Amino acid sequence: MSELLRVEDLSIAFGNNQVLKGLSFEVNENEVLGIIGPNGAGKTVLLNILTGILKPDSGRIIYQGEDIAKTKIVERTYMGIGRTFQVPRSFEGMSVYENVMIGGVCGRQMTEKEAGAGADKILAQINMADKRDLLAGTLGLLDRKRLEIGVALASKPRLLLIDEAAGGLTESEVVSIIDIVRGAKEQGVTIIWIEHVLQTMIEGTDRTLCVAEGRNVICGNPRDVMDSPEVHAVYLGTEEDYADEGAGADNDIAKTGTAQALPPQDKTLLEISGLNVLHGDLQAIHDVSMRIERGHIVSIIGANGAGKSTLLNTVMGIHNPAGGTIVFEGDDITGKRTSAIAEKGLAMTPEGSRVFADMTVTENLLMGAYLPAAKKAKTEQLEKVFEMFPVLKEKSEQLASFLSGGQRQMLSIARAIMMNPKVVICDEISLGLAPVVIQDIYAKLKELNEQGLTFILVEQEIKRSLRHSDYSYVMVKGRIVLEGKSSELSRSDVSDAYFGINRFA
């Protein structure tokens, strides 16, 4: 096999933050190279260097036998380097179809006709043909991520760089992403694939490279890499979430919810009954009822497009329901303004970790503490979140736009906690986080939970979700199809619930 890309001794620093320290690796023609590594390891920075957005301080990039250090961004695109963005950068005012056309027309100088024909094929390939004429700006985060792949593929890349496409997807959706990548490989594309979802690395890549502290920790067969002690130390952590597949719900952790101690009428914190939500003519939520108990961790499981974000946004007053009620601590909050709802003590981390990019990390956090109640406790609270996410303390004076994807996710969770809320709603809580950080975050959530904070989590990993929550709801196509105490549900119950509905739909 001949070599397509070689990276030699790449180094880059931002101020005194030395992100890459002599990273070297190579990719062979038609190979899929996976890259894993802790949040902030410099994976996205590496892609930015390869595409010419950032200039390395030292080191060489040899692509097709040529040093491309001086090649401009667009020229690298013309040379066949295509990429996706971790935080999607779709063209929001253009339709999905037009977005994909851009790849061909601008990246490959095709005529509109050629690009159009190609675009339809690609839309079929990425399963977005039904969203062809929607505006990209109206898509949810996960659809946008898939669209990123489509746009990159449309420019007929020789080397495709994927920056996290599988985060937040359910297992079957992850499989479909792996299929898309395999399809590209079959067409002769060489791929570098960054991902925190380990299944993709094991099943979808030929070799996996682990990057940590700016260096190549280990590179080789994906399974060997996952098993190596170095990777466990820097990236995977200790929890056995990934080791034993199919072991069912091992609820070894005894639940000691504070709920039991309270009189029954105070137990219910949030009650949703008969909720219906429409998006235009489309019914996104059908007759959903939920009861969230004080002091519980409740998880909502469901595929991309099941309506989880719509449900949570409706609770937060971002969407108006067409019917049904939402009662929080005995007050009807249905259709109230978001700010009023937040004031009552509901905080949400938005999907896609939206942060105020032009503000520093600390400023972002203080934005979370704008309510009078939170303002008083803000120093205390700030300490608490810094302890929870030490990396945020390190970067407290930096602009949020310079954070890595995972660091942004941490910031958005921390900001919600800064509000000193009664309930924290986390949409896609573990999306884009390194396994070791996920374990950390769950440990911290548990701590906060023991102090009485209630959580509503959207989590894709069924096992992880059952293990860490008191109660679970499974949503399929806008309905609740299964609910129960997490300790009494098994992983197979949950996956059956998915398939059960899918068979009849």
Add this chain to the structure above:
Amino acid sequence: MSSVFNKIKDNVTEGVRENQEDAIKRGAGAGKRTILIWGIAIIVLVTVPTYAGDYVLNVMILMLLYMALGQMWNLLGGYAGLVSLGQQSFIGIGGYALAIVSQKYGLPALLAFGIAAGVSVVFALVISIPIFKMQGVYFTIGTWIVSECLALWFSTWAWANYAQGYNITITYQMTATHIYYVALAIGVGSLIVVFFILRSRLGLALMAMRDNESAAEVRGVELYRTKLKCFLISACVTGVAGAGIYLQQAFIQPTNAFGISWTVSMVFMVVIGGLGTVEGPIIGAVIYVVLRQVLYNFPGISMVILGIIAIAIILLAPKGIMGIFGRRVTIDIFSVRRK
């Protein structure tokens, strides 16, 4: 300053996005009706002089010329992400081209239009070298400064007759009907230019740039070249429209010709009409010209009233008038959507 600017830009992109969304929905109703509407519009526009009086004709001339100006500002501000406050440079150049060619040298007016176009493009090309190095709000201010410099220069330039400027006497040899057809050609011409740009590959790149410049670059859009093309096209048509405007006004003077109020009215039209749409500047021009006629009797406060109207529309209909219409009317006369 820069954060305020970003905020405006955010609102602008938001507005554009929503307008585009409506455009897609409206797309379905196009077709035969489009042709019908075009047919009727052209017949009406061509025959106006046969039944309308001079006052109406003069108002129509203004509408057509302002519409052309609005289209060109929209091309920069609504599509290419170039918020310019210096489009009056080209109006002045166009107007002076007419004055100097016809008045100073007594050459045919038609030649003036060609010279207006040519000089505007060359001038745009020259100033693009420094001002394209500036980003965002600096670009905006840069364009304005260029116009102010032109105003000063023309006021002290003997060849342009200093600050006194020129009376353009060929206007008196023409009837309102003549001028109307000139304006009609410019107005319709500007529409055709915009329509073909947006339907071409350049248009696709432009829309991508409008939505996300850095991503567009990674996808293979050459930012500099694409912006420059827009800037030159916009300068060219604005220059021609400037000549048209001074053909009607019959008097040119530097402070007026290079005054920022030209661009203010362009922004007004585009914002109230609907940014990032082809229809927006048309609606905006009609409303603006009518308002100006009405407010003619209140010279002191007319700008205040226009300002209040602009703010009210921005608050009530952030997507401009097209945004309100868009949802109810199912005719897309200027569809630039790819299907």
